[in-house]
Amino acid sequence: MLAGLPSKQRRSFYLQEAETYYYLNQGGDCVIPGKSDGEDFNRLLNSMEILSFNAEDQNSIFRILSSILHLGNVFFERYETDSQEGVSVVSAQEIRVVAELLQISPEALQKSVTYKLTDLTFNSFEQLCINYANEYLQFFFNKIVFKEEQATDHTFLQKCHYHHGNNPLYAKPKMPLPEFTIKHYAGKVTYQVQKFLDKNYDQLRQDVLDLFIQSKNKMVANLFVNHAEFLGQQKSQLRKNSTVTRRYQASTVAAKFQQSLLELVEKMERWL
Known part of the structure; x- marks a missing residue:
């Protein structure tokens, strides 16, 4: 995107060189010898056209991607007042840029990231x-x-071994290591379970949902409206099931990812 967008569009998204973005510069050199990012971007545009992404859709996608890059450059500063710790945004300019790109309130965005x-x-x-x-x-x-x-990465791993240990596509480590192996179509892949549960329980706060639902950008708003509707459906299903206790049961990242994947396959089947 940084290599292929027209200069006017890059300026409208406040984009600079790849090396200036935290999310892109952690691996060192952003250039891969023998690879042209500009050509790859043109192929991406051609694919988008084949899939019927119009100019407005493409602009919204690149706007969102640009805002993610800018969010990666938002840094915070800790401070203490009256024996209480707090945090403030150092790079307020990046907050204003992100708010402009996503067409949301900069004050509400700053509040949400320092919540x-x-x-x-x-x-x-x-x-x-x-x-x-x-x-x-x-x-x-x-x-x-x-x-x-009372769930931990270790108990998750033990449950995987217990339920799938006899499956020919699943393999336990020979040594007592925090990992498991799945035999995928393309080959074996070993997964380390550290922070599996933390990442799966990563929740989106309601105030953040509300903030992006109010975006004036239709694509941004629809992304979060769909997410809110999915949460609503889950809560409704829990209420219908009388055997479910009234405990807090938040939607997990894996569940949302699976639902998105099912919806994607359903759409692709309709296209065929």
């Missing part, structure tokens, strides 16, 4: 109520996830 305690110059009763609510909800979340679930 924890509301720390204003003058704090009164309203801030006490907000901070109390935040703390209580955090306590509830910690209680459910860390006390009631």
